[in-house]
Amino acid sequence: MIELETRVKIPFLWGKTVFKKSNWSQINLIVGPNGSGKTLLAEKISQQFEAAGYSVKFLRADRNYSDQISILKDNEKIRLKIEKVLSSMFGKSITFIEDIDGTLIPIVENKAWNVEYMLEEAECHGLREIISLLVNLYDSTADDCLFIDEPELHLHPQFQTFFMNEIRKEVSHSQQRMFFLISHSPFYIDLRTPEELSGVIVCHINKAPTSIEELSEEDDALFRRFLPRFNTYHKQFFFSDNQIFVEGYTDQQMFTYLLTFIEDEYSAAGTGIIDVGGKDELGVFCKVCSLLGTNGRIITDLDSLFSGKLRDVANEDERVVGWLEKQKERQADFYSSIFSTKELAQEITFDKLIYRLERYLIKVSQELHEYCEKNPVPEKLQPLMEKLCQLREKHENAEAVDTYKTVMLQGVNKLDEELTALLSPATAATIPVIKNLAAFILAAAEAARIYILPRGCIEHYYTRTSIQYMPVSAKDRLFRNELEFIQDAHRKSVRKNYSELIEILEKAAGRN
Structure with missing residues (x-):
């Protein structure tokens, strides 16, 4: 953990609020939806690190690939390392020839077909991008802090994961070097320990960014159990305040289909329905959202009232506490x-x-x-x-x-x-x-954006079958029957038959 107190004000994005952060990880992620000010925030953070004596490099989204080639010419160690990576990943090697004006021209050799061609004229954006990223990553003498805007540009998910693993290797070799990734990709959300949550900064629309400075012992223990099950699909919520979490697969499918039938479907742009695999996991996601300051929403079954982590989290949520305080008189x-x-x-x-x-x-x-x-x-x-x-x-x-x-x-x-x-x-x-x-x-519970299905669970709202009480078996078969009806029915018929579910969904998807 690296300590440096930073204060950032961007009034036209989030008013008079000041973003403050003191504790930094070696790998920091700045995430959030489009228009939330991620790049502007990163620029101001980089300026404050530079003012504190750190050597800083900022790779922008419109970075010039050619600027990185000279490093390969001058640094044989980096060139050989990148050649090894390219050979292993693509079966290609890269060499350089000097033009008559002294500029360096990269030549790619495709070993499978024994063909050579000019990198800048014939190769895809992805290969050029990974070369550019690796040059700056492996050049450890050049900077203390490397900021990369949109490191996912032109990269297949497997190469995003590869690059993140390479960053981890570099961090393991240096206790001082820091990385800041400004990203829209869940493949860079690679959290392996609770401490790494402190390296995540979440930007929001019309609200100051939020992050976790420290975790309580209880939260630390909770996340140690949870993170191994935290997959790429779940990580969508880092990039939008409009994600809705549900317990399981059939809930996720049903609400996803019904999302297109809400009254103002454009108000739900950016909304995703994420199943987390159980009500206890819902409690964990609710806790993460609360700590990170994201406005996560939850739709859950009635039995969540009577046991599980979600009940505990709702009991401690400031929004619920505040709502109950207002209701006292x-x-x-x-x-x-x-x-x-x-x-x-x-x-x-x-x-x-x-x-x-x-x-x-x-x-x-x-x-x-x-x-x-x-x-x-x-x-x-x-x-x-x-x-x-x-x-x-x-x-x-x-x-x-x-x-x-x-x-x-x-x-x-x-x-x-x-x-x-x-x-x-x-x-x-x-x-x-x-x-x-x-x-x-x-x-x-709704004060904390937790919407509990008053009838029981989603199957009690189905129209093709009559389910009276929990628990419900054969959920997948029941859902398939329901789906066939939704796919064939007229929009007005769907809105009428599922009016209660759609009303709950509209409240959950609402941005206010």
Whole structure:
């Protein structure tokens, strides 16, 4: 880690806010969407490093390839190293002949066909670009800080990955040399340790750049477990504030198709739907977005309320805390009806609200089971009771299981009148309280751009099949049936059939 306090102001991009950063990695990445000021920020950072005594070189996106050729002529060590790389990667070698005016002309030999040709006239942009990058990378005596704008230009992803690996090799040989990559490519987001997150600067539209200066021990441990599963597909969110994270593959596919049916489809330009492989991973992405200052959005299943990292992250999120603080006076009567005087004297948190919801659901569940053990199960309640009994048989302490509590909440939302009719007056009186409390909790989660599907999971919004309660099996087959309908249906029909999902998607994709 290298310490140098930098302060950058660019008023026309982000107003009066000052970007500050003191801790720098040897490999630093400046990322973000087009028009967010990445290159301008890099230029100002490079000026401050230069003013601090560092030797700085800035390779711009419009860099001149010819400027790099003279280094190859003068430095045999670099030339031989690059020749070895080219031979291994392309089966080609490069040699130089001197023109009558003394300029150096690079000649490429294709060994496979024993053909020679002039590099600048016949070779593709990609080979010239990788030569240019490697010349500056291997010339370790030339600069302390190398800034490269758009190192992905003209490069196939495999060569972007190769160049990033070569940067790592150079860093391992020198403790002082630093690299700054201004990039749009996820192939350069090569984070192997939590410490390397401090080298990422995220630029935003109309907002000052953000970065992580340091991590808590808890966050460090979290990211050490998470980073090995952090693939190129996931890294899209570094380049846009408009990414939406979902739990799994079918959610990702369904929302991606529905994205084209939202009212103002152009407002969602740059939006991507990324599946992360589970609700705990959603919590990690939410945490990363929070630390980096990116406005990540999440659409998740109802059971996320009752367990997992996402619940913990939402509880600590400043936006949720602030939203609940603003609701304190407005919800005073409601709070006093569900919390004791002692509880009201303490802070009402997101987690406490969910805990209270769980208590109500368990009470309804217990009384419901007692009733059904002594009486015939009403027809409308049979699917609910069958699902709850299956979960009780499967789990020793079913009432503590997130799916069980989710099914119970689904039952309250669907069958409030039927449940009220058979419960005791005191417990029946909690049914509208449960519904109001659940809606209030979902609204609090939205303050952190976490959108929880109130019906349960995405399959409960399907139109080709009827799914009542979680968990849901054969998700892929159900999705395929739904997809066939979406692909054949008229736009108005899709918007009508999936109006609830599209409404949630519109809120998640909105930029405000």
